[in-house]
Amino acid sequence: MKFLCLPGAYGSAKNFRVQLGPLADELERRGLATFAYSQGAHEVEPPAGWEDYFGARPLYRFLDTRHGDNFENLRRLRHMPYSINAEDAIRMFQDTGKGDDWHQPVWREAMDDVIKKVDEHPDVDAVIGYSEGAMVGASLIVEEGEQERRTGRKRRIKFAVFISGSPPLKFEGEDRVVALLADQSGVVIDIPTFHIFGCNDAFMGGAVALYNVCDPSKSAMFDHGLGHIVPRDAENVRMLADILEKLIPEVEGRSSRQGETESETDKSTAGSETSESSA
Numbered sequence: 001m002k003f004l005c006l007p008g009a010y011g012s013a014k015n016f017r018v019q020l021g022p023l024a025d026e027l028e029r030r031g032l033a034t035f036a037y038s039q040g041a042h043e044v045e046p047p048a049g050w051e052d053y054f055g056a057r058p059l060y061r062f063l064d065t066r067h068g069d070n071f072e073n074l075r076r077l078r079h080m081p082y083s084i085n086a087e088d089a090i091r092m093f094q095d096t097g098k099g100d101d102w103h104q105p106v107w108r109e110a111m112d113d114v115i116k117k118v119d120e121h122p123d124v125d126a127v128i129g130y131s132e133g134a135m136v137g138a139s140l141i142v143e144e145g146e147q148e149r150r151t152g153r154k155r156r157i158k159f160a161v162f163i164s165g166s167p168p169l170k171f172e173g174e175d176r177v178v179a180l181l182a183d184q185s186g187v188v189i190d191i192p193t194f195h196i197f198g199c200n201d202a203f204m205g206g207a208v209a210l211y212n213v214c215d216p217s218k219s220a221m222f223d224h225g226l227g228h229i230v231p232r233d234a235e236n237v238r239m240l241a242d243i244l245e246k247l248i249p250e251v252e253g254r255s256s257r258q259g260e261t262e263s264e265t266d267k268s269t270a271g272s273e274t275s276e277s278s279a
Contacts, residue, residue, distance in 0.1 A: 001032065001033045001034075001125060001126050001159065001248050001251070001252060002033065002034045002035070002036060002121070002123045002124045002125060002126065003033055003034070003035050003036070003124070003126045003127060003128045003161070004036050004038055004114075004117060004118060004121060004124045004126070004127045004128075004137075005017075005020060005024075005035050005036065005037045005038060005127075005128050005129075005133075006038055006039075006062070006114070006127065006128070006129035006130070006132075006133030006134070006136050006137050007019070007037075007038075007039055007040075007060075007129075007130055007131075007132075007133050008130045008131030008132045008133050008134075008164075009040075009044075009061050009062075009063075009131060009132040010044060010046050010047075010050075010053075010054040010059045010060075010061065011039065011040075011054065011055070011059065011060065011130070011131075011132075011133070012039045012055070012056075012058065012059055012060050013037035013038055013039040014037075014056065015054070015055040015056060015059075016037055016039070016130065016133075016230075017037050018055070019130070019230040019232070020035070020128070020130075020230055021232070022232045022234075022237045023230075023231070023232075023237050023240055023241065026237055026238070026241040027241055027244060030241060030245060032241075032244060032245060032248050033126075033244075033248065035128075036121045036124060038114070038117045039060045040060040040061045040062035040063070040110070040113075040132075041060070041062070041064075041109075041110075041113050042060060042061050042062070042063065042064045042065070043058050043059065043060055044059055044060060044061050044065065045059070046059060061132065062110045062113070062114065062132060062133070062136045063106055063107070063110055063132070064106050064109065064110075086205040086206070086208035086209040086212060087181040087182060087183045087184075087209055087212070089205035089209075090166070090167065090179050090181060090205060090206065090209050091181070094178055094179065103175055104171050104174075104175055104176075104177060106177075107169060107171070107177045110136060111136075111139060111140070111143050114136055114137075114140050115140065115143065115144075118140070118156055118157070124156065124157075125156060125157065125158050125159070125255070126157060126158060126159040126160065126161070126251075127140065127141070127157050127159075127160045127161070128160070128161040128162075128163070129160070129161075129162055129163065129165060130163040130164060130165075130230050131163070131164050131165065131166075131203075131228065134162040134163060134164065134165025134166065134210065135165055135166045135167070135168065135169065135206075135210075137157075137160055137162065137165075138160070138162065138165060138166075138167065138168040138189060138210055138213075139168035139169050140157060141157050141160060141168070141189050141191060142168045142170075142180065142188050142189065144156065144157060145190070157191065158191055158192070158251055158255045159191060159192050159193070159194075159247075159248070159251040160189070160191065160192075160193045160194070161193075161194045161196065161244075162193060162194070162195050162196065162207070162210055163196045163197070163230055164196070164197050164198070164201055164203060164206075164207055164228050164229070164230075165195070165197075165206060165207055165210040166179070166203070166206030166207070166209065166210055167179040167180050167181060167206065167209045167210045167212075167213055168180050168188065168189070168210075168213070170185075179209065180213055181209060181212075181213070182209070182212035182213050185213065186213075187213060187214065187215050187216075188213045189213055189214040189215065190215050190218070191215075191218065192215075192218040192219070192247065192250070192251050192254070193211075193214045193215075193218065193219045193220075194219070194220050194221070194222070194243070194244065194247055195207060195210065195211045195214075195219065195220070195221040195222070196221075196222050196224065196231070196240065197221070197222075197223060197224070198223060198224050198225055198226040198227050198228065198229065198231075199223050199225055200225070200226055200227045201226075201227050201228045202227065202228060203228055220243065220247060222239070222240060222243060224236045224240075
């Protein structure tokens with residue numbers, strides 16, 4: 001299985017390779033996965049006071065935030081009360097930021113860019129995303145499903161690992177982009193998913209809201225007990241690799257069986273069309 005790796009906001013492919021390194025190295029050592037690293041298209045400066053937090057520059061985002069959606073929005077989310085459910089927390093976050101709405105073309109550009117990245121790697125069949133990268137990865141899965149229904153383009157992503165993520169986005173009205181939430185949209189991600197988060201994450205509500213829009217029969221979760229990070233310590237890496245050593249072969253086996261079924265269906269359809277033509 002080959003993962004397209006999508007870093008968080010104010011990240012980069014280079015920095016994410018370091019963040020994910022211990023887990024990626026262990027999965028490669030076990031022969032379970034390989035990795036292609038990507039990043040957003042928009043170079044950004046870290047927020048004031050966070051100059052040394054995000055690692056070596058240059059830093060990037062998937063979203064062009066010159067039209068709004070600045071770091072202040074994240075500060076709002078950090079102060080959401082824990083007593084409300086994840087969906088209400090996300091709605092409150094969106095409502096407090098209405099004056100900072102960023103335009104739909106910004107989101108369309110981000111989606112087109114990540115789909116281009118998938119097309120550049122024909123062997124990619126999975127995605128692993130952290131924070132903003134997890135939101136983009138989740139949205140990619142939804143977008144692939146819509147494109148398959150609309151144009152017949154085959155879906156590529158068969159498995160997703162989300163680290164401290166947030167729910168996928170959708171267009172609303174003339175200009176807004178808002179989250180897909182379980183109490184409004186139900187399950188929108190039907191492929192197998194693995195959700196990694198920490199109980200001390202200030203943005204825990206986003207990770208829960210993302211889990212809630214995934215098919216629960218195909219989803220697993222792991223709490224590493226820390227904050228909004230990619231876990232790198234030896235114990236967590238070993239436990240995560242053990243779980244993925246079970247999940248990845250299951251996904252690959254399911255995908256193989258599905259491919260065989262589709263192949264048989266195509267052959268049957270082709271045979272019927274030949275018979276009708278001969279008649």
